Amino acid sequence: MKKRKPLNKPALFLIFIISAFLVYQLMWALMKEFYRRSEQKVIFDVSGLKKLLFVNDKITQHLDYSVSKSLSVSYNRDLPDTRHSGCKSLLSNAKLQLPSVSIIITYQEIDISVLHRNIASVVHRSKPVNIKEIILIDDGSFDAQAGKLLQQVQGIKIIRNKSPKGRGVARAQGATVASGEVIVFIDSLSELNVDWLSPLLNRLTESPRSLVSPVFDVIDSDTFEYKPRLSIHKGGIDWSLQFQWIEISSKARSTAASEPLIPFKSPILPGAVFAVRRDFFNWLGKYDVSIGASGVEDIDLSLRAWLCGGKVEIVPCSRAGLIQTSKGQLGVKRVPFSSYLKGAKKVAELWLDDYKRFFYAVRPSARMQTLLNMTISRRLKEKNKCVGFKWFLSTVYPQLLPLVTDEIAFGVIRQQDVCVELDPGQMPLIAKPRPCTTGKDSQEWSWRKKGMIVSNGMCLTSDLGNMHGFVMVQFCQDLTSQAWYRLGLTIVHQESNFCLDSARGDVGLVISVCVQDSPTQTWHVSSETAGPPSPDRDFSFLEEKSQLEFF
Numbered sequence: 001m002k003k004r005k006p007l008n009k010p011a012l013f014l015i016f017i018i019s020a021f022l023v024y025q026l027m028w029a030l031m032k033e034f035y036r037r038s039e040q041k042v043i044f045d046v047s048g049l050k051k052l053l054f055v056n057d058k059i060t061q062h063l064d065y066s067v068s069k070s071l072s073v074s075y076n077r078d079l080p081d082t083r084h085s086g087c088k089s090l091l092s093n094a095k096l097q098l099p100s101v102s103i104i105i106t107y108q109e110i111d112i113s114v115l116h117r118n119i120a121s122v123v124h125r126s127k128p129v130n131i132k133e134i135i136l137i138d139d140g141s142f143d144a145q146a147g148k149l150l151q152q153v154q155g156i157k158i159i160r161n162k163s164p165k166g167r168g169v170a171r172a173q174g175a176t177v178a179s180g181e182v183i184v185f186i187d188s189l190s191e192l193n194v195d196w197l198s199p200l201l202n203r204l205t206e207s208p209r210s211l212v213s214p215v216f217d218v219i220d221s222d223t224f225e226y227k228p229r230l231s232i233h234k235g236g237i238d239w240s241l242q243f244q245w246i247e248i249s250s251k252a253r254s255t256a257a258s259e260p261l262i263p264f265k266s267p268i269l270p271g272a273v274f275a276v277r278r279d280f281f282n283w284l285g286k287y288d289v290s291i292g293a294s295g296v297e298d299i300d301l302s303l304r305a306w307l308c309g310g311k312v313e314i315v316p317c318s319r320a321g322l323i324q325t326s327k328g329q330l331g332v333k334r335v336p337f338s339s340y341l342k343g344a345k346k347v348a349e350l351w352l353d354d355y356k357r358f359f360y361a362v363r364p365s366a367r368m369q370t371l372l373n374m375t376i377s378r379r380l381k382e383k384n385k386c387v388g389f390k391w392f393l394s395t396v397y398p399q400l401l402p403l404v405t406d407e408i409a410f411g412v413i414r415q416q417d418v419c420v421e422l423d424p425g426q427m428p429l430i431a432k433p434r435p436c437t438t439g440k441d442s443q444e445w446s447w448r449k450k451g452m453i454v455s456n457g458m459c460l461t462s463d464l465g466n467m468h469g470f471v472m473v474q475f476c477q478d479l480t481s482q483a484w485y486r487l488g489l490t491i492v493h494q495e496s497n498f499c500l501d502s503a504r505g506d507v508g509l510v511i512s513v514c515v516q517d518s519p520t521q522t523w524h525v526s527s528e529t530a531g532p533p534s535p536d537r538d539f540s541f542l543e544e545k546s547q548l549e550f551f
C-alpha cells in the first residue's frame with residue numbers, strides 16, 4: 001500500500017481559504033438575522049436617564065416655562081386621558097397591522113427635564129405600536145452634553161447642529177436618515193397622551209396621502225398642569241400667512257360631536273406633532289429648507305399637500321399636550337420677523353397666485369425683501385401638477401375671505417402673452433398692452449361689482465369725447481366712464497357699449513365697436529381660471545406599498 005503523500009502547502013492554503021469563507025458566510029447570515037430581530041424589537045428604556053436630572057446643575061434661565069416646576073414634576077407622570085370614551089373600543093376593533101415608525105424630535109434651547117419627559121411620553125404611551133427608532137436633532141442648543149447622554153439609549157440617534165438652523169431644516173435633516181415607513185415629527189415642548197400613535201397610523205393606512213395631527217391639549221407653562229382643551233380647533237392662516245387656530249363653529253361642532261371619533265379636515269397643519277408616510281413626504285418634496293427657519297414651513301407643507309393631491313387631517317382619538325407659553329399662540333414657534341417675512345414672501349409667490357396681493361396689502365414691507373430662489377419649488381409644483389389657490393379657497397378654506405369683498409374678478413387681464421398695464425411713464429396715465437410679467441403690480445387689476453377696474457387705487461377710464469376712445473387711468477370717481485362689464489370674453493365699456501381693444505397697442509388701449517370673436521377684443525382674467533385638482537397624477541407608488549410593506 002502506497003503511503004499517501006501529505007498535502008502540499010498550496011492545497012492546505014486553499015482549504016483554509018474555502019473554510020474561512022464558509023465560516024464568514026455563516027456568521028454573516030447569523031448576524032443579519034440577529035440584527036433583523038433586534039431591530040424589530042428595540043425596547044426603549046429611558047428610565048436610566050433619570051439620573052440626568054441630577055447631574056444637570058445648570059438651571060436654565062430665560063426659557064418660557066418654569067424650569068424649577070418642571071424639575072419637580074415626574075418624568076413619567078400619568079396624564080388625564082382626554083380622549084372621547086369611544087376611542088378605546090374603536091381602536092381595539094382596528095387592525096393593528098401598522099407600518100414601522102421613525103420619530104423625529106427637534107429641539108433648540110430646552111431644559112433637559114422637559115426633553116426627558118417628552119421622550120418618555122413618546123415611548124411609554126405609544127403602545128401597542130413598536131417604534132423603530134427615535135432621531136433627535138439638537139438644533140444648536142447650548143448643552144451638547146444632554147444629547148450625548150441620550151445617545152446611550154438603544155434606538156436613539158442624535159444629530160447635533162453647532163448653531164441653530166431652524167425647525168424645518170432640522171426636521172428635514174432627521175427625515176434624511178429616517179428609515180421607517182412613517183415619520184412622526186414632534187416638537188420637544190410636548191407630552192404625548194395615552195395610545196397617541198396607533199390612531200394616527202390607522203388613519204394613514206386608510207388615507208395614505210394625508211398629513212395627520214393629534215388634537216392638542218394645553219400644558220400650563222408655570223404649573224405644568226395638563227388641561228384638556230374642550231373646544232375643537234383646526235389650523236388656519238390669515239392673509240399675513242401666520243398660523244391661526246380656528247374654533248369649529250357650534251353648528252359644525254354639533255355635527256362633529258355626533259361623530260367625535262372621525263378624523264376631520266384642517267386647512268393648515270398644526271405642525272407641533274404630525275405623522276406622514278415617508279414615501280408621500282418625499283414625493284411632496286419634504287420641507288423646503290430655504291424657508292425652514294421662517295415659521296411658515298408648515299404652512300408651505302400644508303398648501304403643497306392640499307394643492308397637489310393630498311390632505312391635512314386631525315385625528316381626534318390621538319391627543320398631545322403642548323406647553324402654552326404666555327407669549328405667542330399654542331404650538332407656534334416664534335422666529336425673527338425678517339426670516340418670517342422672507343419665507344412668507346416665497347410661500348405667497350409660490351402658492352397664492354393672484355391672491356398674493358392680499359398678502360402684500362397686509363405685509364407691504366415684504367415687497368422690499370429679495371425673493372428667495374424659486375427654481376426648485378416651481379419645478380416641483382409643476383411635476384406634481386398642483387392646482388391654483390382659488391380651488392383651496394373655495395373647497396378647503398372658504399372661511400379665509402378676500403380683503404376686498406365687492407370684487408367680482410381680479411388678477412392680470414391677458415390677451416395671449418400681453419397684459420393690460422398701467423403705464424406710469426406717461427402723463428396723463430394711460431393703459432397699454434405689455435408683455436405679461438409675473439409679480440408686477442401695475443399689471444394686477446381688481447374688478448369691482450359696480451364695474452370699476454382698479455390698479456393701485458386708479459381706475460380704467462374712457463369716453464368717446466375728450467379721450468377720443470383712448471383708455472386712461474384716472475382716480476376712481478364712480479363715473480359711468482369708469483364702468484365696465486363682462487360679455488363673453490370681451491370687456492365692454494358701459495357708457496359707450498364699445499369693447500376694450502388692443503388694435504392700436506403701440507399707442508395704447510382703445511375702445512371700439514364690438515366685433516364678434518375679434519382677437520384684439522378677447523381678454524382673459526386670471527381669477528376666472530382655476531379648476532379642481534386633476535385626477536391624472538401618478539400615485540401608484542403609494543397604492544402598491546400600502547398593500548405590501550406593512551408588517
Ligand SMILES: *[C@@H]1O[C@H](CO)[C@@H](O)[C@H](O)[C@H]1NC(C)=O
Pocket residue numbers: 373374375376
Ligand atoms: C436658483 O436655483 C437653481 C437651481 O438650484 C440654480 O440653477 C440657479 O442658478 C439659482 N438662481 C439664482 C439666481 O441663484
